[in-house]
Amino acid sequence: MKTIIEPFKIKVVEPIRMTTRSERDAILREAAYNVFLIHARDVLIDLLTDSGTGAMSSEQWSGVMRADESYAGAESFYRFKDRLTQITGFKHVLPTHQGRASERLLFELIGGRDKVVPNNAHFDTTRANVEHSGARAVDLPIAEAGDPRNRHPFKGNMDIDALERLIREVGPESVPAVFVTVTNNSGGGQPVSLENLRAVRRVCDRYRRPMFLDACRFAENAWFIKMRELGQRDRDVRAIVREMFDLADGATISAKKDGIVNIGGVLLLRDEELFHRASNLLILTEGYVTYGGLAGRDLEAMAQGFEEVLHEDYLAYRIRSTAYLGEKLLAAGIQIVEPPGGHAIYVDARAFCPHIPAEQYPGQAVVCGLYRVGGIRAVEIGSVMFGGPGRPPPKMELVRLAIPRRVYTQSHIDYVVEACLELHSERRSLRGLRIIEEPPVLRHFTARFEEL
Numbered sequence: 001m002k003t004i005i006e007p008f009k010i011k012v013v014e015p016i017r018m019t020t021r022s023e024r025d026a027i028l029r030e031a032a033y034n035v036f037l038i039h040a041r042d043v044l045i046d047l048l049t050d051s052g053t054g055a056m057s058s059e060q061w062s063g064v065m066r067a068d069e070s071y072a073g074a075e076s077f078y079r080f081k082d083r084l085t086q087i088t089g090f091k092h093v094l095p096t097h098q099g100r101a102s103e104r105l106l107f108e109l110i111g112g113r114d115k116v117v118p119n120n121a122h123f124d125t126t127r128a129n130v131e132h133s134g135a136r137a138v139d140l141p142i143a144e145a146g147d148p149r150n151r152h153p154f155k156g157n158m159d160i161d162a163l164e165r166l167i168r169e170v171g172p173e174s175v176p177a178v179f180v181t182v183t184n185n186s187g188g189g190q191p192v193s194l195e196n197l198r199a200v201r202r203v204c205d206r207y208r209r210p211m212f213l214d215a216c217r218f219a220e221n222a223w224f225i226k227m228r229e230l231g232q233r234d235r236d237v238r239a240i241v242r243e244m245f246d247l248a249d250g251a252t253i254s255a256k257k258d259g260i261v262n263i264g265g266v267l268l269l270r271d272e273e274l275f276h277r278a279s280n281l282l283i284l285t286e287g288y289v290t291y292g293g294l295a296g297r298d299l300e301a302m303a304q305g306f307e308e309v310l311h312e313d314y315l316a317y318r319i320r321s322t323a324y325l326g327e328k329l330l331a332a333g334i335q336i337v338e339p340p341g342g343h344a345i346y347v348d349a350r351a352f353c354p355h356i357p358a359e360q361y362p363g364q365a366v367v368c369g370l371y372r373v374g375g376i377r378a379v380e381i382g383s384v385m386f387g388g389p390g391r392p393p394p395k396m397e398l399v400r401l402a403i404p405r406r407v408y409t410q411s412h413i414d415y416v417v418e419a420c421l422e423l424h425s426e427r428r429s430l431r432g433l434r435i436i437e438e439p440p441v442l443r444h445f446t447a448r449f450e451e452l
């Protein structure tokens with residue numbers, strides 16, 4: 001089989017500013033060892049997130065110029081809405097400025113004190129919005145998800161028995177919705193199978209609970225289903241996507257992922273009454289229902305992005321290029337969450353630096369090391385992100401290398417591999433950290449650290 005090449009040519013380029021290791025040492029100290037506080041111009045390869053960092057296509061940029069900026073009833077809104085209805089089957093489509101705005105609207109309406117929201121694994125903003133409403137966010141991943149070495153093909157699956165136990169324990173009326181995150185971002189970018197989605201649906205039907213998708217990476221998830229699930233290989237990826245959405249009563253989507261845009265989100269609802277209440281709330285805080293806090297050009301870019309993300313040559317390249325990074329690290333003896341995820345590779349920081357205990361944030365130490373060695377910006381997904389006063393310690397200490405869509409080439413990724421290997425060879429010199437300042441919620445964004 002030949003190399004799966006980037007299925008695009010490059011028309012516009014953006015220079016990368018080179019830095020030296022000693023410059024990066026000073027920059028890191030200045031940023032209090034939190035890479036969120038580093039200026040992007042000081043980063044060589046930015047793998048902080050795949051969110052809003054993708055490269056738009058010439059067709060998307062054409063849409064930006066073509067856009068209708070009318071306050072109400074813009075053509076761009078109808079193109080956006082029709083595209084989403086065509087892909088997902090949902091008739092009620094609300095644009096929002098990003099995923100967390102969809103979450104905030106929804107949980108303000110269905111959350112609240114004494115409510116419990118199960119999920120295979122809540123993403124950080126989803127958990128924060130559930131908790132902000134007063135509700136409790138419960139993660140119910142399958143047991144295999146907690147073992148980085150386990151190569152279960154659908155490690156994003158929800159533990160169906162645990163879901164049923166939870167619903168019985170707290171009472172169905174306390175569960176306003178059952179969420180499934182596709183793919184599972186917090187647990188390694190791992191997919192959820194159709195079989196598992198159908199099983200969640202059956203439990204929801206049994207207890208008459210609505211099922212929602214956190215569908216940020218619905219296309220990547222569908223590709224994994226096509227490649228890995230029995231009897232799915234010959235199906236059109238669009239048919240798989242449609243079946244995923246047909247199972248759900250609603251979905252929150254950040255278009256900054258599989259919408260391949262720099263800003264945008266979607267809230268999909270089946271229930272007429274909930275849709276009207278969400279529309280009123282949208283108007284109150286985001287904007288009128290035909291723009292939802294976005295410009296017409298953003299709606300155009302989303303309409304086209306949601307189409308391009310379903311092209312099978314794109315998905316084959318996307319999933320292969322992520323696996324390429326993962327396989328190179330594994331071959332060099334760096335433990336990652338196996339098998340490689342869709343949008344990111346998650347390095348097992350506990351295995352990388354066993355000499356640093358969880359209280360000294362081994363993931364953050366690796367993040368700092370990668371920046372020093374290669375100017376690479378990654379993100380900690382472990383005790384910094386999920387720990388803190390009153391929270392249980394997370395199962396894994398991970399460092400996420402997220403791959404922006406259509407931005408970096410294979411040689412950029414080869415450079416990332418080289419930097420990871422260099423850091424791995426000097427890993428015993430990595431030092432733990434201490435938090436010296438932190439906000440009450442989502443502390444990883446702004447916390448300040450000190451090296452021990």
Ligand SMILES: *Cc1c(COP(=O)(O)O)cnc(C)c1O
Pocket residue numbers: 051098099100101123125126181183185214216253254255256257264265
């Ligand atoms: C990014 C993301 C969100 C939040 O979306 P934003 O656009 O960043 O607000 C929610 N859930 C998952 C799984 C995500 O990856």
